[in-house]
Amino acid sequence: MSAVARFNSKSQLGMTVGMAQYPFAPRANEDGTQRLETEAEFRERVIACLEYFDQRDRVERAERHIWLGKHRVSVNGVYWERSETSGVMREACSSYAHGNFIATLVLSLAYVEHVVNDALPPLPVGRRTPTMATAIKQARSAGLFPDELLDGAAVLSEFRNPFIHRRDQGDPDTIGQRVKSRKIHPSIILETDARDALQIMYGFFRYSFDPPLNP
Numbered sequence: 001m002s003a004v005a006r007f008n009s010k011s012q013l014g015m016t017v018g019m020a021q022y023p024f025a026p027r028a029n030e031d032g033t034q035r036l037e038t039e040a041e042f043r044e045r046v047i048a049c050l051e052y053f054d055q056r057d058r059v060e061r062a063e064r065h066i067w068l069g070k071h072r073v074s075v076n077g078v079y080w081e082r083s084e085t086s087g088v089m090r091e092a093c094s095s096y097a098h099g100n101f102i103a104t105l106v107l108s109l110a111y112v113e114h115v116v117n118d119a120l121p122p123l124p125v126g127r128r129t130p131t132m133a134t135a136i137k138q139a140r141s142a143g144l145f146p147d148e149l150l151d152g153a154a155v156l157s158e159f160r161n162p163f164i165h166r167r168d169q170g171d172p173d174t175i176g177q178r179v180k181s182r183k184i185h186p187s188i189i190l191e192t193d194a195r196d197a198l199q200i201m202y203g204f205f206r207y208s209f210d211p212p213l214n215p
């Protein structure tokens with residue numbers, strides 16, 4: 001079944017979406033039945049839906065862009081890094097702006113893990129890079145980064161782990177248990193984690209330079 005046929009079905013557009021009028025459903029024939037649409041009409045309707053939903057969270061996205069602008073690290077000149085490292089940093093910021101807080105947490109800590117491992121002595125050939133916890137421990141012993149950055153990364157790593165490693169429901173670091181213990185809506189907890197992770201990421205970014213960048 002084609003994408004158009006799937007989305008033309010009543011169950012997809014009427015029952016699932018819960019809206020039976022254009023642009024959430026195809027235009028109707030005179031007798032009230034759904035009119036078969038072309039690929040171009042379907043694409044037009046998808047764009048119309050996106051424009052509608054874009055307005056609903058535009059203010060919140062604007063606030064997140066403003067927050068990012070206040071906390072982002074400014075660098076004069078060009079700073080070259082590995083593509084993967086700079087890529088996760090860019091997408092962490094983009095994810096936060098679009099309200100994808102779990103992705104922000106995961107990507108921010110991926111950046112931190114890259115930077116911490118890059119600061120450690122080169123590994124022997126064939127040795128795999130250490131885990132985040134081990135890398136933080138080694139970096140702390142070597143005095144490579146401020147303790148407050150390493151402490152923050154360690155805490156956020158525990159909050160990140162249930163999203164990337166399957167954990168028991170009773171694990172205190174799962175979002176369900178954190179909501180239960182803190183009595184706070186999960187979206188608030190997740191956005192707070194995302195902001196904390198971004199600030200930790202920016203902190204490690206500053207210390208990627210020698211001497212470190214000023215806040």
